[in-house]
Structures are given as C-alpha cells and as structure tokens.
Amino acid sequence: MIITAFLALCTPSLAAEQSNLHLMPAPEQLELRQGKLRINGNFSVTIAGNHDPRIISAISRMIQRVQQKTGIPFAPSTVIVPAPQEAVLQIHCGDKKETINHPTADESYQLEVTERGARLSTASPTGILRGLETFLQLIDLDKESFFIQAVKIEDRPRFRWRGLHIDVSRHWQPVDVILRNLDGMAAVKMNVFHWHLSDDQGFRVESRKFPKLQLKGSDGNFYTQAEVKMIVSYAYDRGIRVIPEFDMPGHTTALIVAYPELAGVPGPYQIERSWGVFDPCMDPSKESLYVFLNTFIGEMAALFPDPYFHTGGDEVNGKQWDASARIKAFKSRKKFKNNSDLQAYFNQRLQKILAAHGKKMIGWNEILHPALPKSVMVQSWQGQNSLIESARMGHDVILSRGYYLDHMRPASFHYGIDPGDIAGLTNEESARIIGGEACMWAEFVNPDNIESRIWPRTAAIAERLWSPQDVKDVRDMYRRLEYVSRELDALGLKHQDNHLAMIRRIAGNQSIIRLKQFADLLVPTGLGPRQRSRKYYSYTPLNRLVDAVFPESDTSRHLNDLVDDALIKKSYSSESSLLIREMLTGWIDHESLIEIKMLIEESFLLEEIKPLLEMVTELSQKGFEALRYLESQEKPPEAWQIESADLLTRSEKPIAEMLPAIAIPIKKLIEAANALPER
C-alpha cells in the first residue's frame, strides 16, 4: 500500500484520520484528502456506461446497506437517479467486454471522494462490485453526521484467485449457511467459492442422471439442482465464481454406496461415519467408469457454469487397487510402475472428459505427475514443495497450505503465509502462482459453528491475497479485523450470534456474562489433537465448549500486546501494566468466579472445564506474581521458578480439547521474571 510513503507528506490530522479507516483488504493505493462527504437523507446514485443487470442489483443491495449502516430510510427507487443528474455517488462502468465472473475479470476500480461527492470508475462490472464494498467500508460517523473521508483510491488485487473452500460432505451445511458465507466473501472481495460436494461421508448434490447418488449417498441432505442454480446465481451476482469439487478416485465412499460397481472391490458399502482416509476407491481399469463419468460430468458441467471443475484426487491409499487382481493385471498390461502411475492414467482420462465438456481440471497436489497435462491446475495443500514443483512443471497453482481454518490457528498465522513469497522461481514460474484458498474442512463444524471458524479469520487471508505484499502490520490488521468482524455481524453472518447461542445452550439458557468472558480466554485445539483425544463420528454432538469458543482469543491477544509493550519498555507500573493486573486479578478473585462455578455445577456440558478454570486461576496468579517480581526487579526464588515452569508445561496440555490462550502472554511474564539478574 502506498499510504506509508504518502503519510510522510500528510498533515498530522490527516495521518490520524488514516488510522481511523477500517478498510480490509487494504487498497493498493490510498491518498487521504481534506474534507468529508456527508451521508444523509439526500444520498443518491447515478450510473453511467455499462448497465449490466448485476451492477443494478449490486447498487440496490448497497443502498440497503447504507440504510442499515445509517438507519436513514430511503427507497432504492428514489435514490438511483438517471445520469447525467448530479448524485452523491457517481458510478462509471467502462464497456470493456468480459464475463463478469471470468477468471481473468478485471477487478480494478478507482474511487475518489470529495466533500461534494464520490465517483467510482472501473473498466468493467466486476470492479464496480469491489469498489462498492470499499465505499461501504468507508462510511463512518462523527459529531455532525454519517460521512465518508475524502480520499482517492486506486485498487486492484494482487492475486486473481482468492477462494474459500467449504466441505459440505462431512457435516451438512444448509443453503442459508452457504449464502451467508457468500455475503462474507463478497464483503472482503474474495472471488472463488470452492464447494466440496462429495466425500466419504456424503454426496451432496442432486443428480438427475444418477439419482441413487443423493438417494443412497446423502442421508437426505443434498442441494437440489434448483438450489445449486440459485446459489451459483447469488454468488455470480456478488462477483464470486463457484467451483464444484467431486473428489475422486478416493474419498468416494458415498458415491460408491450408490454405485458399488464403480469400485475395485464388490462391497457392500455404507456411508462413512468417522473421519480419516478410507479404502473405497474408483477402479480406473474399468471402461464403464469413464462412461459413468462422462455422463455425470456432462450433467454437472451444465449446472456449474464456471470454466474450472475440481476433481479432488487427494489421499488415495491404493488398498483396493492393490487388493484387486484385475487392477494389478491392468497395471502390468499398461506398464504402470505404481499406483501413482495408475492415478495419472485416471487423471488423463478425466481431463479429456472435462475438456470435452468445456471444463479445465483442478486437483489437489497429489495429482502432480509428469504425465499430467499442463492445462490442469494444482491446489497445493501439503507444503511449499508442491507449490514450487507445480509452477516449475508448468501448471497454474494455488496455495492452501497455511490456510487450513480447521487447524485453529490465529489470523496472524494465516496472514503471514504469502503465496508470492517463494524463493528460487523464475518470473514466468512465479506468475503461475495465481492465488490461494482458505479451507474449511468439516470434521468439527456444523451449521452452529462453521461461521465462527471461517469468520473473521478468513478476512485476514482475503487481505493477504488482495493487498500489496508490504501490507503486513499485524496489529493494524487486528485493529481492522475486529471492526470488520462487527461489520460482518451487521451484514447477517452468525459467527457471533451462534457462538453466544451455543454458550447459552451449554449453560442451560442461563445468563452467561461471566462464562462468556471465561470462554474468551480459551481456544479449541485443531483437527489433529481433537482426532487423537477421542473417537468422533459424524453424529457426535458438537455441543461442548470446545465447539463454541472462537478459534482465537481476542482477550489473550490484547493481554499479549500489553505484555509485549511492558517488556519492551521494561515498565511495570505504567497504565498498561495496571491493565494487565486488572485482567489477571479478575480470574484470581474468587468472588467474581461464583457465577461460572454455579453454572459448572449445574451442567454436564461444563463439568469438563472445571480444571481449565483452575488452570486459568493458577496462570493468572503466577502472572500476577511475575509482574510483581519484574516491578521490584527481584529475581524469583528457585522454588517459584520450578513451580511456574511446571505450570507452563501443564498449560500446554489440552483440557476438554481446549487450551488457555492466556498462557502465552503469561509465559512471557514468567520467563522475563526468571531472567532477572541475581541481586
């Protein structure tokens, strides 16, 4: 972002204004100007140039949102005035010809705001959608009215593929959940919804050619073709492409339940109810498989208009291939050295079928093979090696490693993963890295908690993929992320509401003020640790605190910032140190814990958190003592050092599949106290 250079020239008051903007993703170039555009009952819009119907509907939605953000009622019909009339917001869309959602769509826009009005100009419709989100994010209020800071923005994305992948197979997600996530994606300028529609645990879309797929493979939870069309159209209206994924040849149990003859082993098969990598797999040696795939892909290609089509290809364990004499004979006939060669053969056939239906193939990085046609795009999830290798081998490639939302890492972690920060590639090879995708795998998410696992963290990934590489101040990212999270809530996303509803349920619908504060200190463990902690099935209730708490603890992060500041300044009696003390004593003072303890006593769902509450109290106590040592510059006695080391070790072991996130800043305090010189 070129702001930084510009700020040197700014008057101090302008610099202060800049820090009040909440744009996310940050634009490529932003220049602050003097003055403010007032937003009031006279708000109006004109449209010049291209009148694509999607622009008109985007403007109607924008007007609704201006109304919602300000509480000023106005009817869209009176706000949109015919050009060349004067209007508060003038929209000029160029006639550059393109399909609005084409992968090479021009998403750039220019937005100029003065005291007298705003002007949004683009070469093509997609830019209008992006620019309107920026316009909405700029609305603020001051002592006089709602307003938009005078500003000049030139903006375009750094990567052209900025996706969110949602697995609807392991846990079913109804239509309204999908629509809300599309709203969230549009708000942070993401442009690809990657829809993981089939896996071992469910086949989730209606096929008219092969109705057994949904009848036998979905437990009744599937999208009708009408629903798919509605979702695709809803997404396209928001500048989001929809890429379906039908994972094959592995991860196909649900499909094989319906059509066991497609597998290498006769069966019978049942929908998988647990998590992991399973044996059922298509048999690439059967010609009938390709007949099936040709018809099936033909049907789905018509349903999903995007030129790309994802065919999975991950985690084929090969057990059924090794177990089948027929397949072994086929392999030796074809002179395949291993199952990887067999999968490559399958992928070559698959790619031809897709091409015949006008589709480009994408697959997970396991499909990489010297025989894979260069036109196939690769999605790298297992590490940077496959990213580099794909680019070198001539494939377009997107990054998902580091963007796995089910690992429950903080936004700052994902924010630090940059698909453009790859050493050792030529310019031509680098250019093949076209973006990335956040991935929401669904072992531990259901409609209650999926939004709190996706949002707001995905907004940080969206910024990484849109904004210039040098936009990477983590504290400023979090300042804006907290704001954006509230904006997403106002937009209708349920990451906050459902989180509260889940905690209320755990507490038997009692008042949860203190329990919520406690929950805000905790984080859930990620996929791996949860899998190891107990046996989970798709029907296991996800109604415990671990399922409800946010993936990252804002409270602990605030505490961590205060601790960092205190340690850097070596100042332990300043105002921020007072705040640290205040935050910690709240969890030591037994008076204030009574409400939580009463709830724990009354709820079987809370019983397991009792040791966590004790752990937080112990940690707070030790943190408090460490701060006292630091203040007095007196090295703690050896016994204290041993005790606190033991506590920190214990704090790293999950309790009730959660971790006390405040252990991280408290560890810093303890280690700083222990490092004090002997006096």
Added chain:
Amino acid sequence: MIITAFLALCTPSLAAEQSNLHLMPAPEQLELRQGKLRINGNFSVTIAGNHDPRIISAISRMIQRVQQKTGIPFAPSTVIVPAPQEAVLQIHCGDKKETINHPTADESYQLEVTERGARLSTASPTGILRGLETFLQLIDLDKESFFIQAVKIEDRPRFRWRGLHIDVSRHWQPVDVILRNLDGMAAVKMNVFHWHLSDDQGFRVESRKFPKLQLKGSDGNFYTQAEVKMIVSYAYDRGIRVIPEFDMPGHTTALIVAYPELAGVPGPYQIERSWGVFDPCMDPSKESLYVFLNTFIGEMAALFPDPYFHTGGDEVNGKQWDASARIKAFKSRKKFKNNSDLQAYFNQRLQKILAAHGKKMIGWNEILHPALPKSVMVQSWQGQNSLIESARMGHDVILSRGYYLDHMRPASFHYGIDPGDIAGLTNEESARIIGGEACMWAEFVNPDNIESRIWPRTAAIAERLWSPQDVKDVRDMYRRLEYVSRELDALGLKHQDNHLAMIRRIAGNQSIIRLKQFADLLVPTGLGPRQRSRKYYSYTPLNRLVDAVFPESDTSRHLNDLVDDALIKKSYSSESSLLIREMLTGWIDHESLIEIKMLIEESFLLEEIKPLLEMVTELSQKGFEALRYLESQEKPPEAWQIESADLLTRSEKPIAEMLPAIAIPIKKLIEAANALPER
C-alpha cells in the same frame, strides 16, 4: 395455577425443582413428580390418533428445536417411529372434529412426563401445538444430561382470544419480521394475529380488483397475495388465526389516494407522512362506496380464511362529513342526529356485506351504537367502560386498553391488567369478554426495533390471557420472562440482536460494552411524550438511542428489587445492600465512564445523551449517599433533602426522549432517608 396447594404436599426438593421450571404461560394445573426423563440421542416420537398434516409438521419443527436446544443431531425421519412402537414422546390426538384454527378450537392438553417417557394427549390438533411448546419449555440440563422433570400437566387457556396486533401501515414491516413474530406468538401460546393492513400512511396488501390501492397507496411496500397466503398458512400451521384489519371509514387516506371518489371531499389526496388523526374519510352516503366495498371485501374474504374480519372504525373526526352539503342532506333525509348515527348506518351496511361473504365483523370500540348488530365483536381500547358496555349490550368483546406496547410500560404493568377482573357484570355478560390483544402501533417502530418493543413483554400478556387468574407473582413472572426472552432469541427473534446492532451503529461500529450497560439503565418515553417532543414523519430516521433502548430496564428492576428488600428488612449493610452500592458506584466512578464519554465525543447520535449520563451519575451519587444515611440512621441535612428533591424532579423530565429508569429505586432510597426520624 393449582401448584401452590400442591406444593404444601411436596418434599422440599420437589418444591425447589418447581422454582426451576420456566413455563410461560404457566399451566392451569401442574403436579411435580419424582424423577427425570433423559433427553439424548435416542429421542423418538410416535403419533397415534389424528394425523392432521399440521401435527406432523409441528412435530418436525419440534424435533428441529430439540436439536437446537441440545445440540444433538438427529434426522426427523429417524426420530418419528410408527405407533405402537415405544417412543420417548408419545402423542395421542383425539378425533374431535374441528378446524384447527377455529375460534372455538379446543386448545387443552395433558402432558405427563415420567422417567420412562412423556405422553401428550389432546382431544384435538390445536392442543398438540400448545402441548409441544410446553414440552420444549421443559427441556433443561443437569450434571448428567439434558432432561425433562417428571411432571403431570393439565392445561387449557383461560381466554380463547389471545392476540397480537401489528400495524404495518405507519412503518412497513417485511415478511420475515411477520414470520418471526408468529414464531414468538406460538412459543407463548397466542392464537390471533391481528394484521393492521391499512391506514392513512399506507395500504399494504395487493388487490387484484383494485390494483391502484397498492400502486398509489403503498410506496411499493405491500404484501403480494402469494405472500399473504404464505403468512396465513405459516400462522395456521402454528395454531394462529390471522385477522386482517382494513380500517374504515376513517384512517383511510392511503386508500383514498387511490380512489378519491370514495371520499366526501374531492381531493387531491396524498399518502399521509405524519402521525395523528386526519380528515380523509369514506362517504357513507354514496351507494358506489358499498359497491366498492362489496367487491373489495369479497376479494379479501377469500384471501383471509378466518371467520372474523376487522374493519377498524376508530377515530373518525367527522370533518369531511360536516363539510359536505351532500352528506348533511343525506343525514337529515335519514334522520340521523349526529355523525355517530351516520357511522352506525355505515357499519350496518358493512356488516351485511361481511355477512354475505361469510365474515363476522370486529371493530374498535367507537363502533358501539344501539343500532350495531349484536353479532359484531368489539375491541376495547379506550377504557374499561367500553368493555363493560359492550358486554352489557350483548357483544363479544376483547380488551386492548392496557396492552398498548407503544406506551413503553413495563411488563408488570401489562401483567396487572386482567380482562376477567371486571366488577358488576352478570355471569352471562362476563362470558362475552373472550380475551385480549397486545397492540403494536407503528409510529416509532421499524424493522430494526419492532421486535424489542413486542418481545419479551408480550409474553407477560400472553400469560395473563392463558394462565389462571391467581398466577400473578410479579417477581416470578420476571424470573421466567428473562428466561423466555433468551429462548425467543434462540428461536430466531431479533429483539436482542437488533437492539445491539442499533447501539453499535450509534457508536460508529465501535466496541459498546459500557455503552450497552448504560443503555440498560434507560427507557424510552411512550407515544405521547415522543409526539410532543418534536415533529416526526414516517421518513424520520429511527436511529437514535431512544429507538434502541429496551422498553424496560432489567438493571433498574434488579436494583429496585434489592432496594425493596433492603427497605423492608431495614438492613443496609447486608449482601444485597453491598450489591446496591456496587451497582451505583459503577456510575459514579469516572474511570469506568471513559469509554462512553469517548463514544459520545465521536458520534452526533450520542451527543444528546450527555446530560443523561450526568443525570445518572448524580442519581447514583445521591442514592449512594442516601444508603449511607440509612445505614447510620442519621437524618440527612435539609440542604441535602432540597437538593435531592430537585434532582428527582429533574429526573422525571425526559432527556433525548428517554428517562433514567434507575431514578425509581433511587427515589425510594432518598425518600426513606428523608423519612428518618430526627435524632
């Protein structure tokens, strides 16, 4: 409720359990039993007897709600098992023939819960709907699992007409708002949705016979006939009758805009944009009016299947009738002494038209007239006199006086209004009082705040109309109301979410923890004071704090309870007095007010509350001092007494159209201190 008598026989632990139930409305008879029915993944239902499709869909919704209340996933298809199989919940619906939503529907049910299962038995389908709501309200959790307390309930409503009236004319309410309110009504067993569809400010339903009604009279905000049908069917599925109201002959400006020839004065007319009683009125002397009404009512009668049809009839100011020589001539020809006689003539004609279309007429109490046919039902809004008079004159009558939600009275006020508590009527006359309706007039509500004005207070009215007359413990009502309010939130109502969203908007989307606490001390003024405070129009933004704060202050009520307890016990250093001190000091301590003051500085929407914040600080300070005088039993000096009297007087004047609700308990403390004897 017969509980009280029964409790004397209870073991103490059963009595304690009773106080943990959250049923609202309270059932007619409830007998606690030993033991608990466990609710877990094995939950199942059988249905015996009547298989009305509405029972099946009610059970499906109930299963979804059990899932939502417990977080245990199960598919309705596997939960409903065919009788006579064993099931956790056995439903037996008798074959008593009736239309499910007929005004005389039998709503009674018996629910018996033991450790082994629950049995819901009714004579007819409506009872099933009511009983399932009770079943859902009984779900709780303990140290072991979700459960339902063993219990035997025999329940039936005290009044058969328990309504909610919503005005969608003055401010438009979209379909989703209506549907959510129907969900809320069903949850508290209300059975009549009275839909105020036309008034001076808008005509809100599509007419195919007279399309100018919506084209000219609605600003584009109207329900299509398809939407009306969907809403009626949604309501009927939940045991709620839908009564349309087309207010006439007055309150008809929007209708007359479309068809000015129906008025007594030529016009032209415009949709009314302000609030009050206006002149435009139908001309009862024109035969063409009755031709219009016959066609219009015929169309609407087919759209709304309920036998009742509301024709308003309120607030006819008669100015147009007095101004028209034609009408005056008509009156003298007919020997009408006054406009009341003319309106009675209109109503007689109207009643005949309604009867011809199979409808019974209802109107507001102004229609009372000796000439009014006895079959017409009266809705009393102007006082008990009209209630008594209607019953004496032989009309069925419902009460709305005292149930006006726009007056911003606390739930306890409405709870104290009992339509059955009328002296001086014979039994036959009393029997004509068939219920009541909460009224949500819409001068100051829009989709953002309508739910917080209706809920949870309406649940208290629902209880008054359903439960036995002797259920009237106000504190216990509030204990359950707070719980039910959270349940309504979980059910999807937005009284809490939208309230928070509005406060967040006022605060420029900043963190609002402290501002929310402050807002919880305030209450909005009602319709009258707001009307007098400034000129309002239908397009005036309702985006200020007065529009967001809840109609009653739970915080102040809690404080009031503590103060009452302290004053009764004359104990000023007990734990409850400590709590009083703690609550008050939070508003004196300037440190903790910084967040609010910063927000006020930055928002034009908050500027007006600055004096309120000062007022709350002053009140808290004085309350704190009063408590000190009470503790020391030292009479406050005269100057303090004068000062505090002045403060209390000032606290009764609205600021920013709000009042500090905590003034009420603080006044009690001050008065008690002032009443201390001289020493």
